[in-house]
Amino acid sequence: MRSVWAVAMLLVSLSLLGPLLAPYDPTAIGLANRLSGPSGDNLLGTDALGRDILSRLLHGARWSLGLAFVISVLGLIIGTLAGVLAAQGGKVVDWSVMRVTDTFLAFPELIAAVVIAGVLGAGTGSLVFALTVTGWMRYARVARGIGLSLQTRGYVVQARLAGVSMASIAWWHYLPSLLPSLVVVWTGMFARAILGISALGFLGFGVQPPTPEWGTMLLDARIHMRSTPLQMIWPGLTVVFCVLAINLAGDTLRDALAQEEKQL
Amino acid sequence: MRPPKLADPTMLSVDAISVKRGQATTLNNVSFTLGAGKTLAVVGESGAGKSTLIAAILGLVKCASGHVAWAGSPVSQCRPTLVMQEPRSAFNPRLPLEHAIREPLKAKKIALDTARLKSLCERLDIAPDLLARRPSEISIGQAQRMGILRALIAAPPLVLFDEPLSALDAVTQKRTAQMIADLQSQQQFAALIVTHDLGYAAAFADHIAVLRAGQIEEYAPAESFIEAPQTAYGHALRDAAFALGALERAA
Amino acid sequence: MIRVMLGLGARAAVVLAGTAFATFALLWHAPGDPALAIALARFDAQVPPEVVEQIRAQAGLNAGFWSAFQAWIGPLLTGDFGRSSVTGREIWPDLVTAASYTFPLALAGLAIGLALSIPLAIIATRRPGGWLDRGAVALASLGAAIPTYWLGLLLILLFAVQLGWLPAMGARTPVHIVLPALTLGLGVAASLTRILRSGILEARSQAFLPAFRRRGVTPNDIERAHVAPHAAVPVVTVIGLELAFLLEGAVILEVIFARPGLGTFLVNAISTRDFPAVQAVVIVAAVIFVCVNLLIDLIYRVLDPRIGEHDA
Numbered sequence: 001m002r003s004v005w006a007v008a009m010l011l012v013s014l015s016l017l018g019p020l021l022a023p024y025d026p027t028a029i030g031l032a033n034r035l036s037g038p039s040g041d042n043l044l045g046t047d048a049l050g051r052d053i054l055s056r057l058l059h060g061a062r063w064s065l066g067l068a069f070v071i072s073v074l075g076l077i078i079g080t081l082a083g084v085l086a087a088q089g090g091k092v093v094d095w096s097v098m099r100v101t102d103t104f105l106a107f108p109e110l111i112a113a114v115v116i117a118g119v120l121g122a123g124t125g126s127l128v129f130a131l132t133v134t135g136w137m138r139y140a141r142v143a144r145g146i147g148l149s150l151q152t153r154g155y156v157v158q159a160r161l162a163g164v165s166m167a168s169i170a171w172w173h174y175l176p177s178l179l180p181s182l183v184v185v186w187t188g189m190f191a192r193a194i195l196g197i198s199a200l201g202f203l204g205f206g207v208q209p210p211t212p213e214w215g216t217m218l219l220d221a222r223i224h225m226r227s228t229p230l231q232m233i234w235p236g237l238t239v240v241f242c243v244l245a246i247n248l249a250g251d252t253l254r255d256a257l258a259q260e261e262k263q264l
Numbered sequence: 265m266r267p268p269k270l271a272d273p274t275m276l277s278v279d280a281i282s283v284k285r286g287q288a289t290t291l292n293n294v295s296f297t298l299g300a301g302k303t304l305a306v307v308g309e310s311g312a313g314k315s316t317l318i319a320a321i322l323g324l325v326k327c328a329s330g331h332v333a334w335a336g337s338p339v340s341q342c343r344p345t346l347v348m349q350e351p352r353s354a355f356n357p358r359l360p361l362e363h364a365i366r367e368p369l370k371a372k373k374i375a376l377d378t379a380r381l382k383s384l385c386e387r388l389d390i391a392p393d394l395l396a397r398r399p400s401e402i403s404i405g406q407a408q409r410m411g412i413l414r415a416l417i418a419a420p421p422l423v424l425f426d427e428p429l430s431a432l433d434a435v436t437q438k439r440t441a442q443m444i445a446d447l448q449s450q451q452q453f454a455a456l457i458v459t460h461d462l463g464y465a466a467a468f469a470d471h472i473a474v475l476r477a478g479q480i481e482e483y484a485p486a487e488s489f490i491e492a493p494q495t496a497y498g499h500a501l502r503d504a505a506f507a508l509g510a511l512e513r514a515a
Numbered sequence: 516m517i518r519v520m521l522g523l524g525a526r527a528a529v530v531l532a533g534t535a536f537a538t539f540a541l542l543w544h545a546p547g548d549p550a551l552a553i554a555l556a557r558f559d560a561q562v563p564p565e566v567v568e569q570i571r572a573q574a575g576l577n578a579g580f581w582s583a584f585q586a587w588i589g590p591l592l593t594g595d596f597g598r599s600s601v602t603g604r605e606i607w608p609d610l611v612t613a614a615s616y617t618f619p620l621a622l623a624g625l626a627i628g629l630a631l632s633i634p635l636a637i638i639a640t641r642r643p644g645g646w647l648d649r650g651a652v653a654l655a656s657l658g659a660a661i662p663t664y665w666l667g668l669l670l671i672l673l674f675a676v677q678l679g680w681l682p683a684m685g686a687r688t689p690v691h692i693v694l695p696a697l698t699l700g701l702g703v704a705a706s707l708t709r710i711l712r713s714g715i716l717e718a719r720s721q722a723f724l725p726a727f728r729r730r731g732v733t734p735n736d737i738e739r740a741h742v743a744p745h746a747a748v749p750v751v752t753v754i755g756l757e758l759a760f761l762l763e764g765a766v767i768l769e770v771i772f773a774r775p776g777l778g779t780f781l782v783n784a785i786s787t788r789d790f791p792a793v794q795a796v797v798i799v800a801a802v803i804f805v806c807v808n809l810l811i812d813l814i815y816r817v818l819d820p821r822i823g824e825h826d827a
Binding site (some may be wrong): 099100102103106107108109110111114115116118119120121191195198199202203205218222225226229232236239240243244247248 | 526529530531533534537538541542545546656657659660661662663664665668669671672676758759760762763766767770771781782785786788790793797800801804805808
Binding site (some may be wrong): 153154155157158159161162163164165168172173176177 | 322324343344345346348350353354355356358359363364367368370371372414418
């Protein structure tokens with residue numbers, strides 16, 4: 001569990017403090033110093049407009065990690081509501097909610113996100129909307145599955161008999177049981193959101209220049225692959241590092257919660 | 265909606281209910297009444313439909329036909345309560361027991377009557393500090409008494425007991441059965457007890473209903489059933505129970 | 516079994532209808548004037564307003580939402596995808612051409628993924644917890660974290676730019692498929708290895724296996740007759756899940772490798788706001804996806820009859 005906290009602290013501080021640590025303004029153009037390699041002045045070199053790559057990466061953390069956090073939490077809220085509604089609402093509601101979920105799952109999420117973000121017009125708002133709309137179904141599935149199994153538990157039956165409202169049952173009896181599993185799903189979706197943001201950015205449908213975002217930086221770097229291949233390595237490595245750390249933290253969390261569940 | 269058959273307004277009337285599960289009929293045309301302050305024990309072997317009967321009365325399963333009423337209105341309006349067979353499963357393992365005790369009151373939007381809670385705790389021999397614990401931190405016997413406390417806290421007119429003793433050991437069984445009987449004579453709720461333990465039924469119930477394959481085979485006052493069952497199945501059930509009792513005494 | 520198939524079919528139909536409706540609604544409510552967008556894409560210059568209005572009438576954009584939806588869905592049900600609003604060409608033939616580039620890429624990716632992951636998983640599980648096993652797990656975790664497009668760029672950098680062994684851009688020769696297929700295959704192998712590995716380990720821990728061993732059945736026989744089928748069930752599911760990855764990967768890799776295909780077709784259609792073409796790609800992708808998943812659901816039920824009893 002200590003490693004989970006370490007990863008969480010690292011990512012939070014990276015996205016909050018990253019811009020403060022940046023040595024230069026990430027949008028400051030210096031045409032005299034274009035496409036330079038790593039040096040004492042620019043630790044990771046400069047891009048095609050002479051902007052400091054390290055500064056852009058650090059500022060980009062706020063966009064890439066921050067947006068991924070927003071997207072994955074929005075998905076968590078929407079999906080949990082849908083799943084709990086399906087589990088509690090009876091057969092008709094359950095059937096309808098699950099068919100909507102199936103419809104959204106019936107399509108490769110990233111392609112759906114590309115279509116939605118592309119059609120709505122490139123920009124941060126469309127990006128968040130596209131990835132949220134395509135990123136809530138897993139939560140709904142998990143929440144519904146656990147919710148249905150809770151439906152016949154003694155304490156839920158007792159609460160229903162006592163006339164406790166659905167919202168109150170959901171809050172007191174469903175959420176505490178759902179949360180551990182949902183948090184594990186959330187780590188996976190957080191990692192996916194980072195990948196999704198950078199993929200859309202790379203295709204040109206995401207965060208727009210000159211805002212530094214890791215996927216968009218890769219798109220810029222791609223053209224200069226032959227002359228300065230290193231420029232393309234850094235943003236990719238950053239994405240891999242973050243996603244790997246989150247996935248490993250998620251695995252640890254899952255094992256720890258499974259252990260705890262056994263003891264209950 | 266038919267009017268209640270009898271003049272007594274505070275009465276559970278189960279009127280010709282049938283329940284179907286898929287193709288099978290688990291309850292078939294079951295009728296009886298139960299007045300305030302009275303105890304009806306429903307006995308029968310496993311699979312006779314005892315649990316389905318409870319679920320049907322509480323509205324947890326739909327009746328294919330017939331209806332259940334309390335004082336002429338749908339039974340859910342009187343908020344009947346249930347004491348469950350597995351005492352611990354009736355409580356959320358993550359929450360202190362107090363939450364479960366307060367839940368029925370919150371739902372009815374009435375304040376907790378601390379005097380009532382105190383007197384119930386005393387009668388059920390529940391130390392007040394147990395309320396702050398979680399279900400895993402108390403014994404099965406304590407959990408079942410806590411279940412009874414929860415069932416009675418909001419003073420319901422009708423309480424259902426689903427095999428209330430079967431999870432307990434012999435000594436605790438006797439004690440708990442006596443507590444239920446004492447509380448009933450004090451609070452005057454109608455009690456419907458589902459049990460496979462004929463000895464318990466005979467000792468504490470006013471009436472006994474024998475349920476077999478979803479139908480009421482026999483319905484009689486407790487004493488007259490024990491003395492002279494009217495059906496062959498009733499005979500067999502009684503004799504089996506007595507033989508078992510004799511064996512237990514011999515051992 | 517027939518009832519199950521009918522149920523699954525009905526579910527698939529509902530899902531497809533939902534997808535069609537959602538797509539149309541999205542495009543209908545898209546910002547900007549689609550007629551103007553078409554005009555600009557077609558003529559690439561200042562367009563007089565009359566021409567824009569003419570295009571609007573031609574494309575059926577004057578009618579309300581429902582009549583436009585009907586006008587689109589009616590022919591679609593008979594297999595008519597209509598014409599591109601930009602080029603005016605029939606969409607279906609172009610779509611078939613695009614698919615003829617995408618399918619081989621996806622299949623090659625899957626084949627490479629299987630060819631890499633099956634031996635890797637078998638070697639890794641020889642000695643669970645050994646250094647080979649740990650290495651395989653670490654490799655798989657790393658593979659799951661690498662964005663497909665970045666891996667593609669790295670492979671281009673290595674094999675095309677630095678070493679000059681393989682062509683990277685376009686699809687002129689069959690050799691052009693190697694790099695994108697390898698990229699896709701490495702991604703598939705990462706997740707397949709993980710799942711195969713835990714599938715084999717779980718199958719091996721089944722309670723009945725020690726009993727066979729005591730009766731003198733050789734370990735090899737056990738592996739072949741009992742472990743393999745048990746491990747096959749998760750693989751079938753995973754191929755279903757990989758399908759999404761394959762399609763997504765193909766879309767992005769086609770853009771990177773400048774290959775024609777459904778991905779390039781889609782991205783071009785979105786950029787030129789060629790909405791009939793966008794709709795067509797979405798519907799075709801949804802049909803493929805739903806059909807393959809339906810098939811996998813059925814295979815799954817054949818392999819393990821217990822599945823599907825619970826979900827109605």
